[in-house]
Amino acid sequence: MKNMKLILRAGIAAAGLIVAMPAFAQEADAAADAGADAASSGIEDIVVTARKRAESVQDVPVAITAMSGDQMVDRSVKDITDIAASTPSFFAQTSSADPAALLVSMRGQSATDALMTLDSPVGVYVDGVYLPRSIGLRAAMVDIERVEVLRGPQGTLFGKNTTGGAVSITTRQPDLLETGGFVSMILGERGKMEATGALNVPLVRDVLAVRAVVQYSGNNGYGRNLLGQRIGGDVTKTGRLNVAFAPSDRLRVNLSADYQRIKGDGIITRLSWLNPIGGAAPLPAPTNLLRATLAQQGLADTPANRATAYAFLQQALLGNGTGSFYDAPTTSPQSNEYEGYGVSGTIEYDVSDYLSVKSITANRWADRDSYVDFDGTPMVLFEPHYVTQSKVFSQELQLLSDPAERLSWILGGYYSKETGNEFTVSRTLPPILPTNPGISDGDVTNKSVAVFGQANYRVSDAVRVTAGLRWTEETKSLLTRNRNALGCNIPTSIRINGACEGYLSDTYSDWSYLVSLDWTPGSGTLFYARTSRGFKGGGQNLRGQASDPRTFNPFRPETVTDYEVGAKLDLFDRRLRMNLAGYHAIYEDIQRSTSIQPPVGSATTLITNAAKAKINGIEAEITAQPTDRLTLNVNSSYTDAGYSRFIDPILGDRSDERFPVPRWTLATNLTYELPTSLGDLKFIAGWNWRSATSLRPAALVQSSVTQKAYGLVDTRISLHVDAIDADVAVFAKNLFDKKYIVGAVDLDRTLGYNIVNVGTPRLIGVEFRKSFGSR
Template sequence: MRDLTCAMGPGRLRSALLGFAAILPCEAYAQQAGTPAPPMPAARVAEEPASDPALQQAPDGGIADIVVTARRSSESAQRVPIAITTVTAQNLTQLTVRDIIDIQKVAPGLTISSQNTGARAKLTIRGQSEADSRLTTDSSVGIYVDGVNLLRDYGLRSSLVDIAQIEVLKGPQGTLFGKNTTGGALNITTQHPVYEWGGYVDLVYGSYNNAQALAVLNAPLVDDRLALRLVGQVITREGYGRQGNGQDVGDDNVWTGRALLRADPTDAVHILLSGDYVRQRNNGTNTILTNDSMLQNQNSATGALGAIAKQLGLNPASAADRLTAYQAWRVYYDRYRSGSFYDGFSVPPPDAPSSYDDIDHYGFSGTLEVELAWAKLKSISSYRRLIRTNSVDNDATPFDLLSPYPTTHQRNLSQELQLSAIDGAGLDWQLGLFWNRETGNENSVSNNNNYVNTTRAVVTEGDIENSSKAAYGQAVYHFTSRFRMTGGIRYTSDKRVLDSKNRVDPTLAFSPILAFTPGRCNLLTPALGGRSIRTAPIACRRRRAR
């Protein structure tokens, strides 16, 4: 894979790099505590507090600090009394991290698994992870981007662009974070606008025509008062395989955009407005057969073999015809066993769409900080919207047996207020209020074996409304520079409402297929990878000759 990166300085091209991307050990210096973050800060991975401080050397030979916001305030990572791993922008660049899944390579205790739909990334910290992704459940690992809690992680794999720092917090997080999480939190800070012209372009090309283009522009609109940062990324890649109808599967087509507007109307008032959007239009993933239990578990007139017989124009009630149906199914099972892993054989019926995996996930947020004479007041407001639709042929054959069509529509509003007085001496304290309201609808149409059993044309639907309110506080008293005591308290009230509308809808069942229609007969030809069923091609030829 070739990687071309161009950085733009004031009115000119500063540097260009062409080479091979690889994961190599990196050595860099940490950002000094108390200094403002530059557009692309250089830093190293900060391991847990017990890590060897000798590994974190400042340019002058002393020990360097990495500034983190793990406790909702800027402080040295070495002084934070929690288990934390910090990965900075320099690490992301040197390790060629383009996918959030790669973060687990440098964060002990964190496991990230790729999910098949919606560009999801399932996060697990110390064994704690979500049970499922439905709107009625919350993840045990919180995800925060610039202080905003992302309740749903769809599209997260594609939005790891122009990042300043990632903090992996291990263990329960509740006292100082808006939402309670039992496993931990992923605290992501993006690059914010600065008051100088700059930007960069990053281009990647790899196998399967994998093309990625990332462009960033930083523009000072008003000197020291207003600045804008625009980020855009396009990812395209051909599929790793093809289905029986020639459609690519395992492809990637994602557009990501982010805009941040920074305003500092006075020295005591700071505003950051942000908007982001992830759009994915993929064909979904391939499904393969790994178990041969048709004759034992699906051999009935209303089971899978009955549905296959019906689609072949045979009699589902006939044991002999169901055996013929099994032989037809076994063609594809044998092909998968012989090594057809990436290519599949799914072909949608005439009145059903091809497989797809679409998401639109976007949001807006506003952060206001006011420096008072005696404290700092901070407000974080956000609105997020998620639209997800996908279809996957789960039976992995040209026959229509298991084809769910799930959709998710979600809206989320949140508001957080923080009041703090922190100077690292004497008494430091923080108070906060948090409110969140999530509404949405989840709908899944399942047409399992409905050619022979209309009662399996099932709609699973639910309207949800989740709300959360919390008040929290924490105080730290510094007796000396080496001894301090921390105390905190939190009150949370969560409410969940589910209006379930599950039902059977026979009108969703597919129409009966005429005996030996050419389209279905062609599914049994060797051209699609299997041996022919003798009776079917003969009957097909007879039908076409009429």
């Protein structure tokens, strides 16, 4: 009820703002400086390339959120989670297996894990290059020109097919004319330090230039374990080199190389639930959990000692006695390390005044090593060690017509091949399980081939029709060598010549499409209706066990058919902007994660398919600029998602299960600029709110894995000193030090407990940024 009241109050406030806008607009001239040119004022446009053409975001008949590089600096945006916080229907959850990995959701469609065997419903692109894994995305957020978030199925314009949407990140490209760059330094609490430097150099004026950026970022962590060691900290080193070459008016070449290395203490894990000691199905008593605890303490397995062990584990629910939300009662040596690097080249050539061709070629490599405590107690109850090595090659070709023509079109082809190894060593309830350690070892190969096209036809000056089509074929292969202390952990039915190897391979193909109609009755007004269909490939279960052959069953692709209507309005002489969208999505063969306990061996997770779901949603982005100095942004979304039918072959009927996304989101951002004798003083305050969210919908005890509704407040005050062209700022992230969780693991139906991962505490810091030349 409180959440509904909050939303209603926000809606009333927004409505009041709309009603009051004429008065605000009339007062704008009086509020501005006497010499200001009021006729030229108003909300600025951001130029995007969402449809592979440079156009205003207000002219694109797609639900899209765009943020410029300057806005990212003003709002202290550092990674995808910050972008998601200000975007309707976009939710990012930290992976419990690796703090450098994210599980992203858009319009109710969620990633289930960061494994190579799983695709994400949300595609992330950097300079047109698709990133298949959501690990180490911070490198992509340094020295950015703009970010575009497109909601709804994508594929008729993008290299990779996705069902939820796409995030397109454009880095700053070299300036062929001027030397320039910037340096910045951030210092904050708990040893926070970030140093960044960028340099742009034209080597041959108008023809060849380079831009290099490097960044070091680190902190000391924000919690302690039982040994008194700090936890939750990390050090990130990032570098990128962009080269621009334009030997003629028709030919443009952009080359890029980037590198990132993250080394951290792992994610902070807390025990959030223990099954009752006398429990029964569906909440079994944690008998094996207590036996393992007693064995590690060197105590006999008696009823009295089990009660003592249960009380000992209950203490972990309260932390380590210090009362800090960020401390973890564990002695396990958690750690995470990631190294990723890549090279890419984009060639654009104008064949004629009407026709151009574009090629995007990329190679990427990644290695991660993550040791995780999945129990949050002083005992060793469930501790996996994840090691991943991967490489991916991708090639995209596009043929584009002149967008100024009545009929404009794009044809494209895409190919990618990802290969690597996923290796996990798990210790589960030692020393009572004779299968310890359990090893999941799989060589993964993912191939994707697609052709796509999209055409826009201008029926009249006010009406446009768009149609797109895509065909995709994907092959997912897995060579598994799963084993444990007792021997081979692969069913004999899939073994290769009796060896402890099994080979699984599946090929999936499907069509995607888009049809839209948009109408521009007047300047600053756009209405549109569209339908689109997206496809996300299936695959194999990596962590199968021989004692339950069903754990090796493949999972099918999922598809989404989306129907959307929307409006983009610039009102009151561009003092008010309203972008609205409503959609209905039919979601089929949904991939969902399940934790199970096989008859022999450790608890494991696998992917199954839900039959069908329907998702309805509303999204609103409102920007008001009552004066040239004051800007207010309000973004909100409502997501109503529910299964039509979900019969799990292992767990049974899950049709009433919740979706792992917030139903309501609300984000506000207020910016006020004040001229001073030194330079412009800028005040920024933002509030990002999410309704209650189940982070693990399959858990039996939902209260232990659900984050209640909460909001985070971020603020920033900056002064631009004109004399030295520099900015000095004081900022706060999570100003009121809200305690919240960002991830969870449900083991209540297997090992007898659940865990959660904590979000970051308040960070107060200062920043100095000096620009020179072309910045």
